[in-house]
Amino acid sequence: MKRFWGFVIKEFKHIFRDYRTMIILFGMPVAQILIFGFVITNDIKDAEIAVLDHSKDQTTHEIVNKLTASGYFILKDNLESEKEIEPTFQSGKIKQVIIFGNDFGKKLVSEGSADIQIIADASDPNTANLLVNYTSAIIRDYTMSLNAEKTMNATIVPEVRMLFNQSLDGAYMFIPGIIALILILVSAMMTSITIAREKEMGTMEVLLISPLRPTHIIMGKVAPYIVIAFINAITVIFMGFFVFKVPLEGSLALLLIESLLYIFMSLSLGIFISTKSNSQQVAMFISMFALMLPTVLLSGFIFPIENMPGWLQAITYIMPPRYFIDIVKNILLKGTGLAFVWKETLAILGFTVLFIALSVKNFKIRLE
Amino acid sequence: MKPVIAENISKHFKSTAALQHISFEVDKAEIFGLIGPDGAGKTTLFRILNTLLIPTEGTASVLGQDTIRDYKYIRHHVGYMPGRFSLYEDLSVEENLNFYATIFQTSIEENYSLIEKIYKQIEAFKDRKAGNLSGGMKQKLALSCALIHKPKLLFLDEPTTGVDAVSRKEFWSMLKDLKQHGITILVSTPYMDEAEQCDRVALMQSGHIMDIDKPAGIVSKFNHRLFAVYPENIYEALQLLKTSPITHTAQIFGQSIHWVPKENFSEAEILNFMHSNNLNYKVDSPNIEDCFMEMM
Structure with a gap:
């Protein structure tokens, strides 16, 4: 020993x-x-986005607020026309651009739907995917809160829970x-x-x-x-x-x-x-x-x-x-x-x- | 019972034969030298005798035990100093010695008398890392480590390679002291001049033993005339001698050339040859190296 x-x-x-x-x-x-x-890290935090808002009304304002308040996004730039979109992406900083159509709030009330387009920088596909999913989820969330007030439209909303890792x-x-x-x-x-x-x-x-x-x-x-x-x-x-x-x-x-x-x-x-x-x-x-x-x-x-x-x-x-x-x-x-x-x-x-x-x-x- | 008996040992590594039909015996408390150039098979022979290798052919007994069957007994009772001093370079002198003492279940104090003379010379550096020692000091430490468990038989594989001339001389006198303690020493060296320090030597070349004898005995078997030639330009003279028809062998030995003329030339012819080429020379006595070259 x-x-x-x-x-x-x-x-x-x-x-x-x-x-x-x-x-x-x-x-x-x-x-x-x-x-x-x-x-x-695969988690998204402080992704920089830009917004091209053709209507500039209260609804679009609320949506942008909701996005930035989530902590995932930072509003970096407000674009004035479609022409600016490509140079913005090329500069490399901006990962996603959100475009609101004309008369967004009005259309939503009168026609029950409005146009919103999400453009993401997919040179990094995983990140782009995540960004788009997060954005869609936040917008969906917002629409639901509108519907809740009106108590109409029978929609099926799956409630997702990520077990054992709630925040992924x-x-x-x-x-x-x-x-x-x-x-x-x-x-x-x-x-x-x-x-x-x-x-x-x-x-x-x-x-x-x-x-x-x-x-x-x-x-x-x-x-x-x-x-x-x-x-x-x-x-x-x-x-x-x-x-x-x-x-x-x-x-x-x-x-x-x-x-x-x-x-x-x-x-x-x-x-x-x-x-x-x-x-x-x-x-x-x-x-x-x-x-x-x-x-x-x-x-x-x-x-x-x-x-x-x-x-x-x-x-x-x-x-x-x-x-x-x-x-x-x-x-x-x-x-x-x-x-x-x-x-x-x-x-x-x-x-x-x-x-x-x-x-x-x-x-x-x-x-x- | 002789401490080492090798019988007809051969060792093949794949197709190359490292040792061929080696037989010899070593007496108790004898310094037995294996003399030969690199690649002669000295290390392989050592490793077979100290149980690290199994011979392809033949048997060996060390301390009366079979090297294959009773390897455990042999490993307890021999000391081994490999060609590259196996010291832990990041451990200090004392830690190295202590470690080897511990794994042989002894202590420095217990066998201090045996290593005292050797260890005293490096004891002043006992806190120094082994990696920072000079070649001579490493050699002394490695020898102390190999002796710490009081082995009956000591294997020293080229212990003087890479060591300065003074340390080499000291080393051989240390071995003679160890002999007084009744330790049998098997030592290998590529330096022919060290052969004279051994009681008996085996001259090895390409896996063969060419001769086994006392150093004086080997020299006495040299039956040619030998001259030492002192030329001004040693390489020119060597070239001249080598191409001359009366030359048997010629090789550089220090500052001179050891020259052996063919037997059928008379003293007068030799004198004449030397004078015509303007070479100084004198009769010299052969040494082990001359004998070795003659046997090759």
Whole structure:
């Protein structure tokens, strides 16, 4: 046991003395969550719009007020003619132009309908779509309030509720993904690199010719990263909770236990990678390509799995982060317990056993 | 029981043969040198003996144990210093030593007497990172680390490569001290002049052992006349000697050329040849390098 702790202490020293490693280990989670949180956002806030109002009456005034009061839009410009529309878009700032037809208020009263046109800058289709939807919803809302006064027209109005994420907040989607990404990167990449480093520096030769058993070496390498990855998991969960207001509906204890299991899975994957690579660079590349891209692309982190072609969906089943993201979403947002995520938990457990078995089989007590 | 017995060992890496039919024995408390250029197979042979590699053919016993079956016993009782000093460069001198002591379940204090002479020379730098040490100091630290568990047998793979001349000299005197403690030392080196520091040497070339003997024994087998030639332009003279019909071998040795004439030329003919080419020369005694070149 003394041997093992001596080894663990040495590993901690390696980590704490290398400031670059420290920055990666503790800075990466914070940096990533901030980047995803503030930069890559699908939410609309303060989109700049312009209005071309041919009637300038009370109704159009009210609609524009309603739009700007929503917080999604800022009225940047009042246009005077159709000719100005194109240059306005070309200038790049304005994302949407709203055009009210002649005698808007009068027509609405006399004919029961009036002309309104929404033109959006679709060079970014997602944003354009969102803007148009938001605008239509606000205008629909306004018309209904008019109808309510008149109590006429039997219209069917579906009442939509976005369950588990009422305001369609992007943070709800990316926090689980980031936890999955950071834990697998820290655990798998860092362990595979540190084991490969011993091989590269030639110190592995001496470790092999010593009374240390392979389990001592592996567990000694892994132990510090269990602690560090766990700290990272807590950091991300708390930042999600306090900075991005992601709720924690379910049990924190269950979430932490699941995280720990996922950390073990990632570590055993890291060891497996290290048994297959003889240099830090190889270990790094395998980790990057085998972990980073699939975690971002194929785990449902950013792109929904349901929209993928069948064969790609099949591949996602062998991506461990997929299951973990499901678990985290369930616990964080839906507040479900183990009864609802036991299948996913079992899948991660299965991966852990598989990777450990492969590592033990591949760990060499000799050189090649 | 001899501490090292190698019987007919061969090792192939894919199609290349790194070692071919190597057999030798090492006596207790002997400094046994494997002398040969890079690529001779010294490191491979070390790795087979210290259980890191499995030979393609042949068997070896170390400390009376089979290197394949009883590798665990051997790993507990030998010390190994690989060609590149395996130190953790981000750990200090003392931390390195402490780490190796811990994994062998001992402590610096317990075996201090064994490493005292060596470690004392670097103890003043014990808080310095191993990465900031000079080659000679790294070598001393690596040796201390390899000795900390009081091994019965020490494998030193090219311990003097990349180390200055003074440190090299000190190093060999340290090895002689260790011998007094009853430790058997197997050391490899590409430097022929270090052969004389060993009790016995094996001359290795392309995976073969060409000869095993005491250094004096190897030199005594050299049965040619040998002259040291001191020319003004050493490269011109070497060219001249190499192309001459009376030359058997000629090679640069420091500031001179070691020249071996063919047996069928008389002293008078040699004298004549030297005078006509304006070369100073004198009779010299052969060293290990001359013997090595002769055997190739």
